[in-house]
Amino acid sequence: MEKLIEKSNKSIQSVHFPYQRNVIGKINWDWRMNGIIGARGTGKTTLLLQQLQRLNKEGHEVLYIRLDDLYFADHRLSDLADTFRKNGGEYLYLDEVHKYSGWARELKNIYDSIPELKLVFSGSSIIELTKQDADLSRRALMYEMTGLSFREYLLMADIVSLPACALTEIFRDHIGIASGIIKKIQVFKHFSTYLKSGFYPYFLEPERDYLMTLEQIIRTVMETDLRFIENFDIAQSKKMLTLLKVVAASVPFKPNISKISLKTDLHRQTVLQYLQYLEKARMIKLVNQPERYISRLQKPDKIFLDNPNLFYALNHEMANTGNLRETFALNQLSVNHEVFLHEHADFLVDQQFVIEIGGKNKDNRQTRDSDNSYVFADDIEIGHHNRIPLWLLGFLY
Numbered sequence: 001m002e003k004l005i006e007k008s009n010k011s012i013q014s015v016h017f018p019y020q021r022n023v024i025g026k027i028n029w030d031w032r033m034n035g036i037i038g039a040r041g042t043g044k045t046t047l048l049l050q051q052l053q054r055l056n057k058e059g060h061e062v063l064y065i066r067l068d069d070l071y072f073a074d075h076r077l078s079d080l081a082d083t084f085r086k087n088g089g090e091y092l093y094l095d096e097v098h099k100y101s102g103w104a105r106e107l108k109n110i111y112d113s114i115p116e117l118k119l120v121f122s123g124s125s126i127i128e129l130t131k132q133d134a135d136l137s138r139r140a141l142m143y144e145m146t147g148l149s150f151r152e153y154l155l156m157a158d159i160v161s162l163p164a165c166a167l168t169e170i171f172r173d174h175i176g177i178a179s180g181i182i183k184k185i186q187v188f189k190h191f192s193t194y195l196k197s198g199f200y201p202y203f204l205e206p207e208r209d210y211l212m213t214l215e216q217i218i219r220t221v222m223e224t225d226l227r228f229i230e231n232f233d234i235a236q237s238k239k240m241l242t243l244l245k246v247v248a249a250s251v252p253f254k255p256n257i258s259k260i261s262l263k264t265d266l267h268r269q270t271v272l273q274y275l276q277y278l279e280k281a282r283m284i285k286l287v288n289q290p291e292r293y294i295s296r297l298q299k300p301d302k303i304f305l306d307n308p309n310l311f312y313a314l315n316h317e318m319a320n321t322g323n324l325r326e327t328f329a330l331n332q333l334s335v336n337h338e339v340f341l342h343e344h345a346d347f348l349v350d351q352q353f354v355i356e357i358g359g360k361n362k363d364n365r366q367t368r369d370s371d372n373s374y375v376f377a378d379d380i381e382i383g384h385h386n387r388i389p390l391w392l393l394g395f396l397y
Contacts, residue, residue, distance in 0.1 A: 001083055004071060008064040015049040019156050022164065022397055023143060024051060031141050033111050033119040037127050038145030039282035039306075040225060041200045041217050044122040047145065048093045051120070055091060062091040067100035077106045081114055091118045098123040098228045104132030111139050126229050126280045146335050147307055150191060150394020153198040160184050165395045167337065167349070171374060174388045177395070182381045191391045195308040195324055199331075214313040218244070221281050229277055236274075239266055243274055244283055248314035251284070252304045252326050272299060282306045285330060290340040290348055301341055307331045321359070325378050325390060329357045332393040345373070357390065 024047060027034055038044050052062050063084055067077070077100060081092055092110075097103040103121075111119060125144065154160050162184075165177055181187065197203050197210040200217075222241045227234040243264045255275075261268045278284045286300035305311060308328050311319035326346060333339050333349055342348040347355040354370045356362065360379040364386065377383065378390045 001080075001087065004065055004069075004080075005059055005063060007069075008062065009059045011064050012049050012052045012062070015046060015053060017046050017050060019152075020050060021047060021145070021152065023047070023145060027051075027143055028141055029118075029120075032115065032117070033107070033121075033136070033140045035127075035136070035140040035142045036120070036122040036145055037125050037142065038122075039125050039147070040221055041202065041214075042145045042147050043201050044145050045095055046201075048095060048120060048122055052091065052093060057091065058088075060088050062093070063089055064093045064095065066095045067103060068096050072100060077103070078109050078113075081110045081117060085114050085117055089117065091120075094119070094121040096123060097121045098127055098225075104136055105134035108134040108136060108139065111136075124225050124228065125282050126225060126277070128230075128280075131230055146397075147199040147309075147331075148201065149332060149335075149397045150194050150198070150391060151397070153194045153203075153394075154185065154190060156201065156204060157190075157198070159190060162395065164397050165392070167333075167353070167396060170388060170392055170395070171353075174383050174392055178382045178389050178392060181395075187381060187389075187391055188379070191394070194394070195328060196312050197309060199307045199309040211313050214309060218283070218310075218313060221283065226277060226281060229280065232277065239264055240274055240277065243271065244278055245314060247275075247278070247284060247303055248305060248310065249318055250303075252302055252323060254301065255299055255303050257299045275300065275303070283310065285334065287330065287339065287341050287347075289343070290351060304330055321378070325357050325359075329355070329376060329390065329393055332396050335397050345370075362387075 021043060029051065036044050036047065048064060052064055055062060084092060107119065107121065110117065148156065151162055151164060154162065162181060170177060200214065202208050202210050202213050219241070222244070223237045226232050226237060226240060243266065246260055246263050257268050257271055261271050264271065266274065275284065275286060279286050283306055285304045285306055287304060288301040304327050308324045311324060311327070330339060330347065333347065337349050338351065340348045342354055345354045345356040349355055352372055354373040356364055356375045358375065358377055360377050362375050362377050364373055364375045374386045374388055376388050376390045376393060380389050383389050
């Protein structure tokens, strides 16, 4: 236990990250058990350590531990929690929980038997609480850690600090909001950089090659993380990577599952199932018409990469402007809104807002008869009426 506390204290003290993500203020830290999931590389570990720093507690009262630590080769998590509490422990923060076999059942037991402990756990976005051997959904409050918005990128890159804007606020006052922002920064310059290398916080480490790091992350997800999905055969990881590259060469697109099956040498139903896995890993997004419910046995109406940075890591030559625009818009809108495809435009947001994405000359002739119709146009600093700068979607969170 003493060695674990020593490791924990060193980890907490080692974090000197000056910025805090918005999500840290949304989490109910007073609740007895919180879960934070997200794609690899989005900053879950930093978030946990920042919160432990904020608590400003004595070393024996807080414990941060990774559940892939060798300690758990011959020790049980529930025994650790019991010993920790008996020695004055109050806050137990557990990282990478999906790497510990039976983690959900043990967390349930700890929650039920040691009510004095405040538990926080983090894990991959592939986690499905309701499919674990013990359902934590009625005990744990769950939050997802997304990649950086354009606004957060500007903050962390020490370019400018600006507040987030609600989508309805952007609709109502986009001219005023955009006018204030462009007085402070060169929007196009920074937006271009963000689309290529600003979604993950790795850009804060200048010694790293950003795209090479992202390529390594993708491979790690394929070769390591996906094995924690129930019934996934890790021997198929190379085919999963092949499938991702095939998708990346075409997105956004309406999938022909039979053609994808031939290219990847995977059965049609396996392709559909693996697309679901790739979405859980936050590599792609599957989007449908609003009246459709997508199951593993149905093909999605359209496939996108999860975020623009993945274009440059997976298929740089295919990172054309149109693809980047739509992917960026979907990525930013999806964090706090429900997004579907629209019959005549690009997206239907929250079942009421019709969104068209395009270049500076894009008009709304396809949707001009629709109420609540808006065009988000690239390459404009300030909009007019229902024409709004695309980059403003990066200020939604």
